[in-house]
Amino acid sequence: MDGLDLTNLRTLSRAISQVENRTGDYQELVQNAYAKGNWATVVGITGPPGAGKSTLVDALAALWGNEGSGIAVLAIDPSSPFSGGAVLGDRIRMDRSEHLPNVYFRSLSARGHIGGLNEATCDIIALLGGFGFERILLETVGAGQSDIEVAGMADCTVVVAVPGLGDSVQALKAGIMEIGDVYAVNKSDLAGADTTRQQLEGMIGVAYASQGDSSPQGSPRSLTPGVEALIRRHGDAGVEPLAWRPPILAVSADKDQGTTELGAVIDDFIDWCRQSGRLRRKQTLRVRDQLQRLITQRVLQLYCHDDGDSGDAVPTVLASWVEAIISGNANPGEAVEAILAEVGTTQPLRSPR
Ligand SMILES: Nc1nc2c(ncn2[C@@H]2O[C@H](COP(=O)(O)OP(=O)(O)O)[C@@H](O)[C@H]2O)c(=O)[nH]1
Numbered sequence: 001m002d003g004l005d006l007t008n009l010r011t012l013s014r015a016i017s018q019v020e021n022r023t024g025d026y027q028e029l030v031q032n033a034y035a036k037g038n039w040a041t042v043v044g045i046t047g048p049p050g051a052g053k054s055t056l057v058d059a060l061a062a063l064w065g066n067e068g069s070g071i072a073v074l075a076i077d078p079s080s081p082f083s084g085g086a087v088l089g090d091r092i093r094m095d096r097s098e099h100l101p102n103v104y105f106r107s108l109s110a111r112g113h114i115g116g117l118n119e120a121t122c123d124i125i126a127l128l129g130g131f132g133f134e135r136i137l138l139e140t141v142g143a144g145q146s147d148i149e150v151a152g153m154a155d156c157t158v159v160v161a162v163p164g165l166g167d168s169v170q171a172l173k174a175g176i177m178e179i180g181d182v183y184a185v186n187k188s189d190l191a192g193a194d195t196t197r198q199q200l201e202g203m204i205g206v207a208y209a210s211q212g213d214s215s216p217q218g219s220p221r222s223l224t225p226g227v228e229a230l231i232r233r234h235g236d237a238g239v240e241p242l243a244w245r246p247p248i249l250a251v252s253a254d255k256d257q258g259t260t261e262l263g264a265v266i267d268d269f270i271d272w273c274r275q276s277g278r279l280r281r282k283q284t285l286r287v288r289d290q291l292q293r294l295i296t297q298r299v300l301q302l303y304c305h306d307d308g309d310s311g312d313a314v315p316t317v318l319a320s321w322v323e324a325i326i327s328g329n330a331n332p333g334e335a336v337e338a339i340l341a342e343v344g345t346t347q348p349l350r351s352p353r
């Protein structure tokens with residue numbers, strides 16, 4: 001693995017901007033980055049706004065940064081689709097980690113384009129790996145679907161919950177059982193932390209209990225799709241003694257309590273993933289998802305380009321099919337087949353050399 005190249009931070013910052021904005025010779029930068037095949041470990045930190053994600057990222061960056069490895073922090077900046085500006089202007093200072101020479105901080109704008117964000121984020125992850133960073137801490141906005149997608153890029157996803165937000169765990173519930181590898185109850189110095197932890201224990205108990213059901217020999221167990229997904233991610237506690245059950249840690253990020261333990265648990269999870277072949281699988285899925293997005297985007301761009309949803313369209317293939325469908329002269333399946341038949345070959349595609 002290449003060593004961390006921090007002699008040229010301005011080059012790195014410029015490269016990230018070019019890749020983020022798809023400007024300049026970004027394609028060459030991206031090509032070079034992928035050619036190195038150097039993948040940093042990505043730790044996603046997600047949870048509602050104000051939960052202390054940035055504070056926790058600072059603590060973890062300090063923890064690992066002080067061990068000497070190269071840490072890049074990527075913060076997804078929630079920008080308003082209306083104003084185009086940042087919503088949370090009050091970015092906190094990374095007091096504990098920002099002075100370390102091997103910790104690099106960068107915010108990326110979310111811009112409301114989830115697809116665009118993901119596509120660039122994958123390339124930026126490759127770029128940072130190429131620069132020799134060993135870990136990337138990815139802080140998400142805390143606003144639902146986009147978080148779940150961003151967390152999908154992480155090798156380990158930490159879901160941050162906090163006490164005192166009433167039914168915050170309920171609010172977190174939608175979707176988080178699918179993404180949490182580790183749960184942190186932050187602000188454990190405040191009242192109610194125990195209740196929050198118990199609520200999380202309850203959810204995990206329900207989600208992971210059915211895994212352990214042993215069924216009579218030979219008869220297939222019926223599993224819900226949700227549990228099947230958990231088993232793919234974390235193993236089947238009923239069969240595999242080393243299956244992962246997401247731990248719940250009480251931490252106080254701003255007081256640095258429990259953060260060392262949290263860092264160790266994240267490392268344990270990454271090790272477990274590596275040993276069980278799941279780390280490789282995650283990389284595979286990440287790249288596969290990226291390819292799917294890129295292909296979709298490119299096909300749309302090339303053949304179905306239109307001017308958004310304003311309605312008064314430049315006549316495009318897409319617009320004319322939309323018109324035909326609305327007026328009852330075609331259906332969506334037919335349109336897709338017709339467009340794809342014209343895109344190019346109907347022969348099986350070539351694999352890479
Ligand atoms: N009491 C308490 N406050 C904390 C703790 N961690 C962070 N905070 C505070 O919570 C607020 C939000 O933190 P921030 O890291 O910006 O949250 P984010 O929006 O999730 O990134 C800040 O004022 C932090 O100082 C903690 O462990 N205990």
Ligand SMILES: [Mg+2]
Binds near residue numbers: 055139
């Ligand atoms: Mg933050």
